[in-house]
Amino acid sequence: xxxxxxxxxxxxxxxxxxxxxxxxxxxxxxxxxxxxxxxxxxxxxxxxxxxxxxxxxxxxxxxxxxxxxxxxxxxxxxxxxxxxxxxxxxxxxxxxxxxxxxxxxxxxxxxx
Amino acid sequence: xxxxxxxxxxxxxxxxxxxxxxxxxxxxxxxxxxxxxxxxxxxxxxxxxxxxxxxxxxxxxxxxxxxxxxxxxxxxxxxxxxxxxxxxxxxxxxxxxxxxxxxxxxxxxxxxx
Numbered sequence: 001x002x003x004x005x006x007x008x009x010x011x012x013x014x015x016x017x018x019x020x021x022x023x024x025x026x027x028x029x030x031x032x033x034x035x036x037x038x039x040x041x042x043x044x045x046x047x048x049x050x051x052x053x054x055x056x057x058x059x060x061x062x063x064x065x066x067x068x069x070x071x072x073x074x075x076x077x078x079x080x081x082x083x084x085x086x087x088x089x090x091x092x093x094x095x096x097x098x099x100x101x102x103x104x105x106x107x108x109x110x111x112x
Numbered sequence: 113x114x115x116x117x118x119x120x121x122x123x124x125x126x127x128x129x130x131x132x133x134x135x136x137x138x139x140x141x142x143x144x145x146x147x148x149x150x151x152x153x154x155x156x157x158x159x160x161x162x163x164x165x166x167x168x169x170x171x172x173x174x175x176x177x178x179x180x181x182x183x184x185x186x187x188x189x190x191x192x193x194x195x196x197x198x199x200x201x202x203x204x205x206x207x208x209x210x211x212x213x214x215x216x217x218x219x220x221x222x223x224x225x
Binding site: 033050058088090098099105108 | 143
């Protein structure tokens with residue numbers, strides 16, 4: 001079956017712009033989470049959505065937001081981009097709590 | 113604060129040997145723990161999940177142990193191969209519900225011929 005699909009795979013943005021990343025979870029999965037990975041901070045949790053509701057939130061500023069649609073697809077948005085937002089953004093899905101969590105290949109964001 | 117530590121140094125071993133990776137945590141009460149493999153530029157790939165009431169799990173050449181008293185998990189790869197070379201991450205999920213994974217920093221494993 002198809003895995004977690006993220007688009008776009010690579011993108012370059014300018015400081016101050018905003019960006020929207022998309023994630024299609026594995027069919028049947030209702031939980032979608034987002035993570036940021038940087039060399040300095042490693043993998044950090046951004047937020048989790050379950051049945052269109054945000055269930056958990058990490059320690060990121062309000063510039064980072066997300067949403068989930070009725071078909072479980074999710075988007076995350078980063079507004080007013082900063083150089084430090086350059087990272088690999090990973091989406092993960094699972095059936096729900098206590099189940100295996102599967103990751104997509106990520107979206108590489110470079111802010112210049 | 114919660115802390116998850118993995119071997120910060122890279123681990124180099126010879127092909128055929130058993131690789132043992134360590135994951136220690138503090139100030140955390142995990143409901144379960146997962147191990148992932150990550151290759152450069154790729155997303156983490158799920159390997160094994162072990163719950164707080166389980167001591168050991170196996171899958172093919174992989175074995176993970178979970179000691180909630182020591183607050184430690186060990187991840188073993190037996191009969192290691194060069195193709196096992198990657199970064200291995202442990203991640204914990206707390207008892208509060210949901211799927212918030214807290215990751216360790218990862219251990220880079222290199223299996224040499």
